[in-house]
Amino acid sequence: MNVATRLLGRKPNSCSCWLKCSYSFQSITNGLTKDSNQAINKAVYDAEKIVGFPTSFLSLRALLSNELSAVALHLRKLVRTNHPLIKTARGMLFDSKHNVQVRGLVVLLLSKAIADKDGGIEASEIYSRHRSLAELTELIHTAFLIHRGLVDVETLLKVDSKNSRGELELGNKMAVLSGDFLLANACVALSELKNSKVVDLMSSSISDMSHGFFVLPESGEFSHITSLEDLPMSLTQWRDIMYLAHGSLLSNACRASVQLAGKSVEYGNTASEFGKHLILAQLANFDLQRVNNGNGNNGQNHNFLSEICMLPVVLAAEQNNGQKWMEQFLENEGNEYKLCKDKLLTSVKQNTKAMEDADQTRKCHRNLALQSLSELPLCEERTSLELLTNAFAGS
Amino acid sequence: MLAGLSPRVVFRPIFRLHKCHIKRSSEWRRIYCFHSRTLSQRAGQQNATNTDNVNLINDVNGDLQGIHQDINHILDSKPGMLQNMCCYYFDGKGKSIRPRIVFLVSRAFNYHNFSKSFVSEDQRKVALISEMIHVGSLIHDDVVDFSDVRRGKMSVNSICGDRKALMAGNFVVSNASRLLSSIGNANVTVTISQVIEDIVRGEFMQQDNQGSFNQYLKKTYKKTASLVANCCKAAVQLSSSEAQAETAFEFGRNLGIAFQLVDDLLDFVSTSESLGKPTAADLKLGLATAPVLFASEKHPLLHDMILRRFQHKHDVEEALKLVANSGAIEDTRLLATQYCHDAVRCLEHLKPSPEKDALIQVTDLVVNRSK
Numbered sequence: 001m002n003v004a005t006r007l008l009g010r011k012p013n014s015c016s017c018w019l020k021c022s023y024s025f026q027s028i029t030n031g032l033t034k035d036s037n038q039a040i041n042k043a044v045y046d047a048e049k050i051v052g053f054p055t056s057f058l059s060l061r062a063l064l065s066n067e068l069s070a071v072a073l074h075l076r077k078l079v080r081t082n083h084p085l086i087k088t089a090r091g092m093l094f095d096s097k098h099n100v101q102v103r104g105l106v107v108l109l110l111s112k113a114i115a116d117k118d119g120g121i122e123a124s125e126i127y128s129r130h131r132s133l134a135e136l137t138e139l140i141h142t143a144f145l146i147h148r149g150l151v152d153v154e155t156l157l158k159v160d161s162k163n164s165r166g167e168l169e170l171g172n173k174m175a176v177l178s179g180d181f182l183l184a185n186a187c188v189a190l191s192e193l194k195n196s197k198v199v200d201l202m203s204s205s206i207s208d209m210s211h212g213f214f215v216l217p218e219s220g221e222f223s224h225i226t227s228l229e230d231l232p233m234s235l236t237q238w239r240d241i242m243y244l245a246h247g248s249l250l251s252n253a254c255r256a257s258v259q260l261a262g263k264s265v266e267y268g269n270t271a272s273e274f275g276k277h278l279i280l281a282q283l284a285n286f287d288l289q290r291v292n293n294g295n296g297n298n299g300q301n302h303n304f305l306s307e308i309c310m311l312p313v314v315l316a317a318e319q320n321n322g323q324k325w326m327e328q329f330l331e332n333e334g335n336e337y338k339l340c341k342d343k344l345l346t347s348v349k350q351n352t353k354a355m356e357d358a359d360q361t362r363k364c365h366r367n368l369a370l371q372s373l374s375e376l377p378l379c380e381e382r383t384s385l386e387l388l389t390n391a392f393a394g395s
Numbered sequence: 396m397l398a399g400l401s402p403r404v405v406f407r408p409i410f411r412l413h414k415c416h417i418k419r420s421s422e423w424r425r426i427y428c429f430h431s432r433t434l435s436q437r438a439g440q441q442n443a444t445n446t447d448n449v450n451l452i453n454d455v456n457g458d459l460q461g462i463h464q465d466i467n468h469i470l471d472s473k474p475g476m477l478q479n480m481c482c483y484y485f486d487g488k489g490k491s492i493r494p495r496i497v498f499l500v501s502r503a504f505n506y507h508n509f510s511k512s513f514v515s516e517d518q519r520k521v522a523l524i525s526e527m528i529h530v531g532s533l534i535h536d537d538v539v540d541f542s543d544v545r546r547g548k549m550s551v552n553s554i555c556g557d558r559k560a561l562m563a564g565n566f567v568v569s570n571a572s573r574l575l576s577s578i579g580n581a582n583v584t585v586t587i588s589q590v591i592e593d594i595v596r597g598e599f600m601q602q603d604n605q606g607s608f609n610q611y612l613k614k615t616y617k618k619t620a621s622l623v624a625n626c627c628k629a630a631v632q633l634s635s636s637e638a639q640a641e642t643a644f645e646f647g648r649n650l651g652i653a654f655q656l657v658d659d660l661l662d663f664v665s666t667s668e669s670l671g672k673p674t675a676a677d678l679k680l681g682l683a684t685a686p687v688l689f690a691s692e693k694h695p696l697l698h699d700m701i702l703r704r705f706q707h708k709h710d711v712e713e714a715l716k717l718v719a720n721s722g723a724i725e726d727t728r729l730l731a732t733q734y735c736h737d738a739v740r741c742l743e744h745l746k747p748s749p750e751k752d753a754l755i756q757v758t759d760l761v762v763n764r765s766k
Contacts, residue, residue, distance in 0.1 A: 067595075067596065067599045070599065070602075070603065147558070147561050147562070147565070148558065150538075150557050150558040150561060152556060152557070152558070153557075169541065172538070172557060173539050173602075176535055176538050176539050176557075176561060177539065177595070177598060177599060177602070179561070180535060180595045180598070181595050181596075181599070183565070183568075183591075183595075184591045184592040184594075184595040184596075185592070187572065187588045187591045187592065188588050188589065188591075188592050190572075190588065191581075191584045191585045191587075191588035191589075192585065194581040194584075194585075195581075196576045196577075196578075196579040196580075196581070196584065197576070199572065199573075199575065199576035199584055200573055200576035200577070203569045203570070203572035203573040203575075203576060204569070204573055206565060206568075206569035206572070207565075207566055207569040207570055207573065209565075210477075210562040210563070210565040210566035210569060211472055211477060211562075211566060213558075213562050214476070214477045214559050214562040214563065214566070215476075215477070218558070230476070
């Protein structure tokens, strides 16, 4: 509680209200129905029992540093504003049970599943190096969540005069510094694994993510898009760009976990495929639910990319010759376009073909993920990974 | 629970004392107290006669050839904008001082050990990495400082927005890290990864300006000198003993701190055309650098200005005037000269070679540059 209140800059007595509001925040976060939320909770709970410790606080060591407590102090000044950094900080502590730290959990389960079971107790334990790998995977993920939360100060000032430039700029500054800090921690942890191949794998995932999030627009209350050129307009493009932005981290972490365990390259390929397809299936699932719930994700969370990149939208665009069709949902504002979310969502929701194709894509990636898992030895970790896959990708 | 404490007290990060980076504090005081007028005059004269640019260090071995093309090749990615932004600063127009130093250190130590001047493929990679980490950190720095101009052109964040600039910076550093992994030496990987952590910690320290010289020197080590020091160390680690690598580290550390001291000094004396960035930029950002800290010894008035980060009206102009009237510029140059002497001393045991001479020349140019 101490940590939580420090990080959020709140006095303890107001904590219950924070918990309450973070609870409602949670349900919006996932954009998921209550059922699927329960399925995820259950799968994560069971998985943590197998791993042997709660993974929600994998990145706690970095959070407790002097640097970040200094950031926390500044964050208090920002509580009044709607800077996304506040939401990320809150999510790191209260929302962490769900999709935030699941990457670390998957890495740990996989590590345990591939460990030699006959090598005595020690061999079946999760090695500290694997734990370190899980930790740094989470650090990288969180760092990017924070970096992605940088706001465009000029746009926000134009939209709402209540916003103060000083506060928004302070928020951005803190976001850059704390994201960099987490990445630097990940970097040092990575070097301490003393395995060049693993350094290469994880560095390329950072490079892929930078690439992906450079191109893709963020979701937010006021999403402005500068150009349609690099945005995905077909299923293949969607797969490629989402792999870079979201899939690469888990995919490379899974391969690195096999590398650390000293298993064969083919095994590594299977693990990497699993990571990739799990994330793509999860994204497809979330995108479908976002369209179905009509939840425009109005700036509540920047875990998502702008509506224009949602799978059903991209599929609808592919049916209708892409760019031309997309332009009808954009309002030209000087050098930028403003997206008419409601019009877009309604149109896509009525497009049964696009919705069905999106569901097919979701199932296809889920099945590919499960297929990769079937190559693992039969064990409780594998079962747990299967449950997690079904919970995240929807059955 | 923290509400009762003043922000300044809590915000001060409690850093572990790093072994050698702070013993300087007594040293600078010694110099400060004992420095004679003649010494500082000599430093001033040297400055007037020697207007050499760091660019003039002879690249006799042609090591620098193609490094920017190679970096651009490493950063090659499909979409136009990211590629453009990442390669934006690798245009060969920068001073490339870090790769220069890494090349010279590699050659000088290789000559000492093998009586042959050469740069191995892996040492060349360290040189590339040093430049890439440097540029990556510049891109992030500009976002933090809301800078619009860098090296005489528009900064990345002013062209494509803060968030994209951040991603471009991450892209450059992560590719440096991939290049590092291709060297395949675990010790070198640890050495260089430390740099990244130091730079970030240094940036945090800079945000928390206390007005103490001690902290300033620590910050300077982390933010600037660590990159030079650890890259020199890594280059020597690749071909020689750990003891020699430590010597190279010390050389780089001293040179790096001297380099930053002169940089801070130039912020007070040079005009915006020659530096490519506005003068007194540090003051405007609320940062207290060596000249201000020296001047505050004579003008206690500056202490208050430092603590309020020069936010009041006319603070910047007033501080500029006080610095100019206190001999703080000369003091700073003198301190930089001392660091350079220490750097040269680290090279003493090396066999004479053209590269060793060039390194000594570098230390001289670092202090007496005007850009």
